[in-house]
Amino acid sequence: MENPVIVAIDGPSGTGKSSTSRAVAAKLGLNYLDTGAQYRAITWWMLSNGIDVNDPVAVADAAGKPVIVAGHDPAAPGITVDGTDASGPIRTQEVTAAVSAVSAVPEVRARMVELQRAAADTSPAGIVVEGRDIGTTVFPNATVKIFLTASAEARAARRSGELNGAQSVADTRAALIKRDAADSGRKTSPLAKAADAVEVDTTDLTLDQVIECIVTLVEEKRATR
Ligand SMILES: Nc1ncnc2c1ncn2[C@@H]1O[C@H](COP(=O)(O)OP(=O)(O)OP(=O)(O)O)[C@@H](O)[C@H]1O
Numbered sequence: 398m399e400n401p402v403i404v405a406i407d408g409p410s411g412t413g414k415s416s417t418s419r420a421v422a423a424k425l426g427l428n429y430l431d432t433g434a435q436y437r438a439i440t441w442w443m444l445s446n447g448i449d450v451n452d453p454v455a456v457a458d459a460a461g462k463p464v465i466v467a468g469h470d471p472a473a474p475g476i477t478v479d480g481t482d483a484s485g486p487i488r489t490q491e492v493t494a495a496v497s498a499v500s501a502v503p504e505v506r507a508r509m510v511e512l513q514r515a516a517a518d519t520s521p522a523g524i525v526v527e528g529r530d531i532g533t534t535v536f537p538n539a540t541v542k543i544f545l546t547a548s549a550e551a552r553a554a555r556r557s558g559e560l561n562g563a564q565s566v567a568d569t570r571a572a573l574i575k576r577d578a579a580d581s582g583r584k585t586s587p588l589a590k591a592a593d594a595v596e597v598d599t600t601d602l603t604l605d606q607v608i609e610c611i612v613t614l615v616e617e618k619r620a621t622r
């Protein structure tokens with residue numbers, strides 16, 4: 398049997414990683430993993446259990462405690478923490494504001510990377526994995542590596558539209574930039590483009606164009622393996 402395909406999709410916040418990755422996985426018949434959801438899930442658990450998310454020692458000590466299970470179906474991925482559905486709670490502003498601090502803790506990252514590699518091991522056809530360090534750290538030998546970008550303006554407009562104007566475009570833009578700076582500036586596995594990743598600027602592309610571009614890259618790579 399052919400080796401499983403691993404498609405690594407990284408990039409800053411709001412560049413379209415989730416929407417694109419789910420569609421690419423569905424089109425190619427691959428599993429899907431949202432690693433941001435895993436970091437959000439552990440952050441939600443820390444907040445719910447009274448752990449000070451700005452205390453790296455407390456976060457490190459607790460990192461092994463929650464049982465996080467991420468779904469791999471691109472049509473309905475889902476995520477549970479200690480058996481409870483966490484899909485809704487992990488998307489709150491409180492979690493979004495705290496997640497960069499928690500995900501900077503090396504013990505948290507080591508635990509998540511273990512889960513991420515295990516997900517690939519149980520994906521016979523392959524998997525599309527999206528995040529910040531997938532091409533650089535989690536799967537340095539991925540079949541195809543993509544680094545999505547988009548202007549801060551485009552990303553803020555997309556996100557603000559999602560929130561139905563509950564947050565202004567300017568505030569959304571500032572929050573995205575702050576989170577990207579924290580994710581790019583941490584010591585362990587920062588947000589970064591792998592040297593061999595293909596950069597796709599989605600600012601002026603429709604979602605369908607981005608999906609098509611990545612599906613084509615994966616199919617080309619598969620044909621030459
Ligand atoms: N090429 C595109 N054109 C227009 N809108 C897009 C495009 N790609 C994604 N979007 C929209 O932008 C928003 C953010 O996309 P998405 O959640 O996939 O980004 P993300 O990179 O996964 O974000 P985050 O890192 O914050 O999880 C969504 O509303 C999505 O529908």
Ligand SMILES: Nc1ccn([C@@H]2O[C@H](COP(=O)(O)O)[C@@H](O)[C@H]2O)c(=O)n1
Nearest residue numbers: 432433434436496497500528529530580
């Ligand atoms: N590989 C990854 C993926 C995510 N993170 C951290 O999680 C945060 C939330 O990610 P979203 O994709 O859901 O927005 C992100 O800001 C990072 O702090 C990570 O460190 N590594």
